[in-house]
Amino acid sequence: MLKQLIGILAILAVGGCGATANESPAQMQRATLTNPSSQIHAELQQALATLLGASNVLIADDAFTQFSQEVIERAQHKDANGLLIMGRSTEMPVTVQLLKQGDNCLLRHVQSGNTTSLSQARCAAEK
Numbered sequence: 001m002l003k004q005l006i007g008i009l010a011i012l013a014v015g016g017c018g019a020t021a022n023e024s025p026a027q028m029q030r031a032t033l034t035n036p037s038s039q040i041h042a043e044l045q046q047a048l049a050t051l052l053g054a055s056n057v058l059i060a061d062d063a064f065t066q067f068s069q070e071v072i073e074r075a076q077h078k079d080a081n082g083l084l085i086m087g088r089s090t091e092m093p094v095t096v097q098l099l100k101q102g103d104n105c106l107l108r109h110v111q112s113g114n115t116t117s118l119s120q121a122r123c124a125a126e127k
Contacts (some may be wrong), residue, residue, distance in 0.1 A: 026101050026102040027101070028099040028100070028101045028106065028108075029099065029100045029101075029125040029126070030068035030069075030097065030098070030099060030100075030125065030126040031064075031068055031098045031099055031100035031105060031123035031124060031125055031126055032064055032065055032066065032067065032068055032098065032123060032124060032126050033064045033065050033098065033105075033121060033122070033123055034122045034123055034124050035121065035122040036061075036062065036064075036065050039120060040120055040121050041059070041061060041063075043118055043119070043120050043121060044059060044063060044064065044107070044118070044121065045057050045058070045059060047107050047116050047118055048072070048096060048107065050116060051096070051107055051109050051114060051115075051116050052072070052094060052096075052109065057072060058075075059072070064098045064123075067126070068097055068098045068099070068126045069095060069096070069097045069098075069110070070095070070096055070097075071093045071094070071095050072093060072094045072095075072096060073091075073093040073094075074091055074093075094109065094110075094111065095109075095110040095111065096108065096109055096110065097110055098123055099115070100123050100124065100125055104117055104118075105117070105118040105121045105122065105123040106118065
């Protein structure tokens with residue numbers, strides 16, 4: 001009787017492990033915004049600033065509406081004559097990508113792989 005009980009418990013345990021292994025999180029897909037607005041624009045700018053460790057980030061009003069990826073360059077500091085203060089900038093631009101995972105929209109810093117979730121933005125898989 002004890003051997004049968006142990007056998008049944010072993011089968012249930014192995015079956016339970018297999019079931020949880022198949023329940024992986026939804027795949028991330030490239031996405032574009034479906035509800036662009038001034039509120040979403042502000043949320044994107046705040047999320048990008050946090051993700052990139054910047055005080056603020058300026059993006060176009062139509063960012064992420066046509067393409068899932070955007071390239072962001074650091075603003076160049078210029079003097080009163082319009083000349084670069086520190087000469088030519090050799091810093092590489094940053095690439096960020098809008099992703100959809102299930103019902104969630106995420107922003108990913110492509111170079112580091114860091115992601116942040118957007119609470120108000122809605123997106124659809126890129127075509």
